[in-house]
Amino acid sequence: FFAEEAYIADLDSKSGASLKLTILNKKGRIWTMVAGGGASVIYSDTICDLGGAKELANYGEYSGAPSEQQTYEYAKTILGLMTQEKHPEGKVLIIGGGIANFTNVAATFRGIITALIEFRERLIEHNIKLFVRRAGPNYQEGLRRMREVGRTLGIPLYVFGPETHMTSIVGMALGTRPIPKELSVDTATANFALPSGEKDSNKQCQSAQQGTAKAVRSPVVDSRNGRVSQGDAKATQMFTNKTKSIVWGMQNRAVQSMLDFDFVCRRTEPSVVAIIYPFTGDHKQKFYWGHKEILIPVYKQMKDAMTKHPDADVLVNFASLRSAYSSTMETMEFPQIRTIAIIAEGIPENYTRKLIKMANEKNVSIIGPATVGGLKPGCFKIGNTGGMMDNILHSKLYRPGSVAYVSRSGGMSNELNNIVSKATDGVYEGVAIGGDRYPGTTFMDHIMRYQADDNIKMIVLLGEVGGVEEYEVCKALQEKKITKPLVAWCIGTCAGMFTSEVQFGHAGSCANSNKETATAKNEALKAAGAYVPDSFDYLGDVIQNVYEQLVKQGIIVPAPEVPPPTVPMDYSWARELGLIRKPASFMTSICDERGQELIYAGMPISDVLQKNVGIGGVISLLWFQRCLPPYCCKFFEMCLMVTADHGPAVSGAHNTIVCARAGKDLVSSLVSGLLTIGDRFGGALDGAAKMFSEAYDKGMHPAEFVNHMRNKGQLIMGIGHRVKSINNPDQRVKIVKEFVMSNFPATPLLQYALEVEKITTSKKPNLILNVDGVIACAFVDMLRNCGSFTSEEAQEYVNIGAINSLFVLGRSIGFIGHYMDQRRLKQGLYRHPWDDISYVLPEQYNGGN
Incomplete structure (x- = not known):
């Protein structure tokens, strides 16, 4: 156990974020600093797949929106390890990650950039090259800053965004893939919507949809039973463009995200009809529907929400791991709910098994636990799935495509959306079943739904090390129950190449036998007839090849592109991105509580206490914005005492x-x-x-x-x-x-x-x-x-x-x-005595004298 590992473990224990570090080979030349649990596994997989296993120095992740200081400490630790001894071929640092949901990429990069500046001379001395690939909210600004620091420091630093496949930088770093010139990227993070432009955008969409109708016959959806019919095929669907849901928990950002998705998909009404929150009384909560403000009722009792909204058939459960079980069991008492998404992770496995048993008896579909959820473009999305509007527009999730996917990793959902949107005509539906050992619904549950839906032309499966569910898919392929093209990959192939024990992010991502390894699963899937790439690095290429074959065969007829609709951006986010400015209502120059600790006129509160500046010193900071000489502070304190x-x-x-x-x-x-x-x-x-x-x-x-x-x-x-x-x-x-x-x-x-x-x-x-x-x-x-x-x-x-x-x-x-x-002293009401008051009334009222 290395001291650096202990230090990061200690940081992790004190943080709401996730900071992990396992040192595999201190002398290795390939180092990683990856955002996201699933992404960290995939980067390690790709390094091993491309022959870099012996030189892989570490495994780890930073995720969960760590602060700038925490990111700096993590980056400083990695850079310190890298520069302890030289390597004859130099070293590479892969700063990677998938597409973030809500993390401000530019903000997290600040800490990394600070560490890079600090280690500049050592980076040059040790001949270190850096390869960066990241996407998500405000990624453009983050990548711009990274490129700028590369030029300033004079170190080889190659920067890429979502236009580049997630793991392409691994091949570049290892020399198996050429390093392209800088690609042009978007400079804005989202489409602004002006109220006057909304109608025009709707007209464009309607004309595009009319063109689409000529190319492919649209399915007829019965919103009452959620069944889709096209030809003779019938399949029960989890979500339609009429799906209505109830959200358990006061998750305002998630609810607003669902409503924004509804709006950009041009649903006629919001998908969230009510919120259940036992800790407040019944009231209404304000949200945005496009440019307008709407009120959504909040109920203390679940039965009230169900009774007043009988058309809701989905419950999105944001309850904590302590109450997720009881709230889900209560939900299943109401027959109107057909699908439940459980977001919490860490629910005891025996509770999860009880939930699954009850769900099977009640014919209820459970997505999760430990999931981000799922989405169906043009129809519905669960909670925070898909991330911010930037991701949704970039991956064209506002209209359906022809490809459906199912994944264990919720964090990789955004990346799958991106890969599928670039390689095909887009996503039709995507579900992350969750990382726990016992998911409420399995890969097969969703794949068979996809198989029965004529609108879905091909399927993508992203599995991982641990468990044997993928073998059920192999069996179905062999028995021809799955006839649609299936592209599959299981992450975690690097696990067998590690000499030390490494725990991946999910509770279920642990192989208890050779059969549960990712390598064995990939081989079995390939033998069963699935399209399996040699590495995740080529997943997008395989998906694109299969898609192009289907287009050639006429199975998929590409439809004219629907223009992305304009959508409002939240004021707070637009301001954080620097897209707008507004005079502040208040100005302050004496105190700042926004960072790691409170600051008095530039002095952290820890220094105020440790340096024992006293009340006089605090007065000098807050009243006069500076540290005055000790005799001044003593004078202040003396004045307070005498007055x-x-x-x-x-x-x-x-x-x-x-x-x-x-x-x-x-x-x-x-x-x-x-x-x-x-x-x-x-x-x-x-x-x-x-x-x-x-x-x-x-x-x-x-x-x-x-x-x-x-x-x-x-x-x-x-x-x-x-x-x-x-x-x-x-x-x-x-x-x-x-x-x-x-x-x-x-x-x-x-x-x-x-x-x-x-x-x-x-x-x-x-x-x-x-x-x-x-x-x-x-x-x-x-x-x-x-x-x-x-x-x-x-x-x-x-x-x-x-x-x-x-x-x-x-x-x-x-x-x-x-x-x-x-x-x-318990003194009673004071009344001034009469004999201490001189009553002097005007003479005309003194008895008529």
Whole structure:
């Protein structure tokens, strides 16, 4: 067990994503970094099929939308392993993956790119070439960034998208396939739909469909029983263009994805009629239907959803593995449901067997568990199958083709859609039965449906290592139960070539005997009459060859292409892609909570805590966007302490107490106290700062300043106290003053204020520099002389009221204390005594005197 494997395992345990790494041969020259469990197996298969087994260094995957930091850590680990020792022929890194469902490809590439930049010199030193193939949401931007970093770093980096077969880069890396020049790729990620263009798009589609009708006879679908008739053939279909479903679980993105698929297929009404969610009351949830907003009812009880929507015959179950069993069993109590898709993985196998037994008794078809679902172009799709609209449009899933597929791997469904759409006239139906050892429906269940449906002209099977279901297909081929061309491939052929034990992604992908190996299955399928490629690398070529033969024979008559309809893009996604811009409603420059951890003005919260910056340091970050010197932070904390409270008799504390005794909550009581802060109570800090700084800046002598204010008839803010005097000094003022004099680099304004105090106390002993005055002047001295602010910045903070914020924050501590004190003492409602009120009424109401 290598340290790097342990490190990735630890990362995986702390992440919601999937991060796996098995080191096979540290000295190997072929390294992989693959997104997706199924894709990682296929890349390893292809490397072994092309003769690279002995040089394959690792097996692993990163999937489940890892964060940029997690992707960086994973990439850094791989690059670190690759550059530990040199290989005489140099090394290759295959950064591969299928077509992602919802992962922002550009975002995941950021972490990889950061690692590549960090390892630039070592990559060049070790003669490492990189081959990249990826697709999915925002892949264009991701590939552009990859190409750019290749040019910048000066390393051989070849980048391809969905226009290239998934594993073609393996042949390029191993030298068995030529490296083509960069192919032109789309620069946009989806078709924008403008409301005015919707009608035109419908007209185009109608004219294209009329042309299609001339080429091939369309089937007649009875939406009530889901049977399709064409000639004498009849077959029960799982889905039609009238299928209606109920979704278990509040999966808004999945539901919206289904509705968008309906819209792009030009269904007349949504396929989702209701949602079941036991954790809220009955209500309606808003979704989009094209450009319009619609409401879909949400029910707490399943029986209510079934009763009110008797035409629904499909349930898409997004329940967790803990409740998937019970919710599915409950569903089967309602005869209207004929198909159930179970998305959750990890359901105990004995529960799964019970579900299958009950489903067989009730004549219900189960897709899953552990599946992404399935889809039928032009009709219906389950949940997140097919991914975002980019994938659906790219693979032409908005209209039916002639090819049906069945797969174990849900992650490879998008890739199959892509392969079939490029090699043939497109997908007619596709189902991922799920990766668990006991799937609800088997390969044969779906293949026999496809066999009986005249609209399907050829079948594709993607199996995998483990289990023996593929042999049932072999038997059916030999017995001529399957007469349509069947192209088949089982992934996991690399398993027999690994010297160390490797666990693939699915629970069922483990061979317990030689018969269950992928190699044995592929040989058996080929012997039975299936079209089996030599490697997954050639799967698309074999599919295309079979399709072209069927076209030549007249079995498939290609129809005129239906133009892709325009479809709205979600605002949030369009903005993430950088396709639109809009002024933000808010701007902030002090805090960012979006990343791995909270950041205060550029400092991660972990550093804030570990460096022990204290409350004063937090104030300096959030109020002033910078780390101020320690003496400034200490000054802040001292001010908070001396202003925290001044007894229950002052205005703010009095209000807080009265409010608390009236039974109000903490926030209400606190606010009632804060609202008293102003020029007469507490708010003198800002006024004092402005008065003293303006006089000092104008060069006024302290005596001149005092006389000037007296002539104006204004009190000097920060001067005077009701109780304290020159003979009875305020200890708070003394402590703050001594600290400032000892620690601040310069205190000209405080010195000026003290000169003013000498003049005012000579007239009256209580006209001292009070705590507001000393804090205000010291604060201005700090802003002007600590070296962290320009003179303009310092003045701006004075103007916007920053100084008074210290009193507000400090006194809030005391107000909260008074609230808690009153509640702890259980004080009742306060009523002011009559004898403390002077009732002075107008004379005409005083008894007529």
